[in-house]
Amino acid sequence: MAIFSDARAEDTRPIKSTTGADISLAARTNALTSPTSGLAPTFLQANLVILPSRYASDFRLLCARNPVPCPLIAESISIGCWSSVTSFIPGLEGAAILSDCDIRRDVSKYIVYKNSKIMKQGCLDILDEWTDDYVALLIGCSFSFESALIVAGLPPRHTALNRNVPIYRTNIPLCPAGVFTGSTYVVSMRSYKASEVEKVREITRPYTATHGEPIAWGWGAVKRLGIEDIDAPTWGEPPLTQDGRPLGEVEGKDHDVPVFWGCGVTPMEAVARSGLEGVVMTHDPGHMLLLDCRDSDIVPAACVA
Amino acid sequence: MAIFSDARAEDTRPIKSTTGADISLAARTNALTSPTSGLAPTFLQANLVILPSRYASDFRLLCARNPVPCPLIAESISIGCWSSVTSFIPGLEGAAILSDCDIRRDVSKYIVYKNSKIMKQGCLDILDEWTDDYVALLIGCSFSFESALIVAGLPPRHTALNRNVPIYRTNIPLCPAGVFTGSTYVVSMRSYKASEVEKVREITRPYTATHGEPIAWGWGAVKRLGIEDIDAPTWGEPPLTQDGRPLGEVEGKDHDVPVFWGCGVTPMEAVARSGLEGVVMTHDPGHMLLLDCRDSDIVPAACVA
Structure with a gap:
């Protein structure tokens, strides 16, 4: 299933530094059609799942039982409401x-x-597609803690x-x-030196609303997670080392090791693989929903840009 | 590691029907030294982990990230306090x-x-062993939903x-x-006919404070969970079918299938396997801490005995 569009290739992002609301308005008027990574720095970005109301309570339970890959941060304030959400973000x-x-x-x-x-x-x-029976559910996104990593001098290679x-x-x-059965974790990967892990x-530990600390790291984790080839990700682009070599080529050498985080594609996969009947909607991965709150609102003590 | 004592063999339980507080008092005065399964029916029983305060916040995070096997339901009201706990049970x-x-x-x-x-x-x-630096943390126990299964005419075979x-x-x-790294889920198993799953x-779904619905079921799950022999559990006693045959013998026949739940031994394993320094204490599995609240307090709508 190819649900991750390869959109970074053409970097035509029209808006460089602005607020979450500005980005949303640009998307609303179709002035923005590119991915949102790097846009409105420090504003939270969210994964979006829109379900018929009959599936909402099972989905909430899926998130409650799997909070690391599926941190539910907000949902429609009432069934059918597309204009307002209730926040569950801690604090x-x-x-x-x-x-x-x-x-x-x-x-x-x-x-x-x-x-x-x-x-x-x-x-x-x-x-x-939208009807009065839909509920929008928002899931945290790891873009948030990337700012914190950059500020700490540990920018992700990608x-x-x-x-x-x-x-x-x-x-x-x-x-x-x-109804949500038979699905598995989806993980994002950022490589680091073993000494940096x-x-x-x-x-990343305090970012509990956006996947928190990694779930696994090191070359042994690749096998344990059932990943066949680190250089052939299911979505996104193959990982490169700082000097531009495929990450898999440096295995066993004194170089980067893979570090894996829970990923907001997990709930989308769960929705797609659970055999739900009817129409369900999500954002197109990479094209996130921008919020009004900022990284520093969810981790007040963190030093973010 | 043999941390599960084989105590059901001699059923010398002195108290058959009473309150959680009665059981606690009996344990306090050493009038009760047997396991607590079946005692004070409908009163909640909890797993107990007692840690030096420096490990408490990581342990809370471990529970928050793994709420199915590690549902944290209460902890010492303050560091060093052995006489009162704060409840986190939903509702x-x-x-x-x-x-x-x-x-x-x-x-x-x-x-x-x-x-x-x-x-x-x-x-x-x-x-x-207790000092002013310890924190007691209570984890939900699946004995609770067993009452509900019995009432529904689906008593666990054991x-x-x-x-x-x-x-x-x-x-x-x-x-x-x-500090809690490198550990895995521990599961309890109750077999049922496939049509009953x-x-x-x-x-069991509503019992979110006591592991909730199963995490896996069916013979395929045995391999997926990495269990080598269903008839050789790590703790407890080998599972038997209704007519007393080893469960593994009926694989593939129109008989019971294994159903697995998250288990409160998980956090004990995590504590034991994380290389913590200093002295840590837990209950001896099967010998639970009895609470004052009842199954019907945590799942008000459930029909429990």
Whole structure:
């Protein structure tokens, strides 16, 4: 299933430094159609899953049982509501994290599934699909802690090289919840020197609303997660070392080791693989929903740019 | 590591039907030294982990990241306090779930670890070990939903046969948290007919404070979890079918399939396997801490005995 569009290649991002609301408005008016990585720095970005209301409670339970890959940070304030969400972010419960929004249009690209198969990908809005029976659910995104890593002098290689983060399907089972069964963790990967891993764990640990600390690291983790080839990610772009070599080539040498985090593609996979009937929508990976709150709101003590 | 004592063999339990507080008092005065399964029906039973305060915040994070095997339901109201706990049980936050207690004596048997190795097992109290620096952390226990299964006409085989529940170490990694790395899920197993599994999932689903619905089921799950021999559990007693045959003998036949739940031995394993320095204490598995609240307090709508 190719649900991750390869959009970093052409870097035509029109807006360099602005607020989350500016990005949402640009997406709403179709002035923005590119991915959102790096846009509106320090503003939180969220994964988006839109479900018929009958699936919402099982999905909430899926997130509660698997908070590392599926941190549920907000949802529609009521069934059918596309203009307001309730925040569950620790410390920001009930806060206005997304004001003046239209969830049907504020993402630059969406995917529409019908009976668990992709029906449309890359659509600019879901005005035709939305009905009064839908619930929008927002999942934290690891872009947040990347700012903190950069500030600490530990920038992820893919940001330095202006590439997409590599993302892998694993064989680690999710704890099932109601209709959501048979799915597995999806992980994002950023490579670091082995000597840097403890520092990287420490920096990302407080970001509990956006996947927190890594779930595994080192070359042994590749096998344990069931990843066949580190140089062939399921989504995103193959990882390169600082000097531009494929990461897999340096295995066993005194160089980078892979470090894996829970990834917000996990709940999208769970939705796609659970055989749900009817129409379900998500953002197109990389094209996130921008929020009004900032990294420093979710980790007040963290030193973010 | 043999941390599960084989105590059901002699059923010398002195108290058949009473309250959680009665059981705690009996343990405190050493009138009770047997396991607690089946005692004070409907009263919640908890797993107990007692850590030096420096490890408490990482342990909380371990529980938050792995809520299915490690549902943290309460902890010492302050560092060094053995007489009162703060409840985190959904709907009972801050409630008096354990009044008039002495956590150093109210469990019938304890284990003491030093530098991650068992130093003493089966001790009747931990008065000598407790200092002002310890924090007691309580983890939900699946005995709770067993009452609900019995009421629904789906009694676990081990309760009907008066045996210990079989418990297995798996190869499913826990999400690490700070010092707690490198550990895996531990699961309890109750076998059911394949046609009963959906009903069993439904009945146990609401018990989120006590592991909730199963994490895996069916014969394929045995391999996926990395369990080598269903008839050789890591702890507890080998599972038997209704007619007394080893469960593994009926694989592939129209008979029971294994159903696996997250198990409160998981956090004990994590504590034992994380190389913690100093003295750590837990209950001796099967010898749980009894609470004042009841199954019906945590799942109000559930029909429990």
